Amino acid sequence: MQSDYWLNKLMFDLQGPDGKNLWSEHRETTIDKYPVSLEIRQALLSDDFEYLYPRTNPYLMRFFLLICGYDDEKSIEILSSINKGEGGSNG
Numbered sequence: 001m002q003s004d005y006w007l008n009k010l011m012f013d014l015q016g017p018d019g020k021n022l023w024s025e026h027r028e029t030t031i032d033k034y035p036v037s038l039e040i041r042q043a044l045l046s047d048d049f050e051y052l053y054p055r056t057n058p059y060l061m062r063f064f065l066l067i068c069g070y071d072d073e074k075s076i077e078i079l080s081s082i083n084k085g086e087g088g089s090n091g
Contacts, residue, residue, distance in 0.1 A: 004055040006034040010044075011060040014067050023067050053082045 010031070014023055022030045031044055043051040047068060053061055058079075065075035 002055075003057060004036065004040060006036045007040050007044075007052065007055055008057050008060055010034045010036070011056060011064045011067075015063060020067050024069070049078055050082050050085070053079070 010033075013019070014030075027045065031041055036044070040052070040055065042048070049061070049065070052064075056064070062075055062079065065078060066072075070078065
């Protein structure tokens with residue numbers, strides 16, 4: 001699976017000081033600033049991390065989970081669960 005530039009750019013930009021606030025309070029308007037596909041937009045709005053993961057840089061995904069409100073332990077659990085399921089098809 002090829003990563004998506006605009007999805008990664010969105011996640012990278014959320015690392016700024018107001019990133020968590022932008023994501024928690026202005027998610028849709030934040031997404032609107034990036035030309036992501038409808039599928040990625042829907043995955044972002046529904047927290048479909050399994051869909052997003054193969055399209056992102058793993059380090060950005062880890063940080064993104066923190067922005068979404070998951071602590072380190074839960075973030076690792078989510079990523080480990082996705083990685084275990086990566087046997088054959090991803091999308």
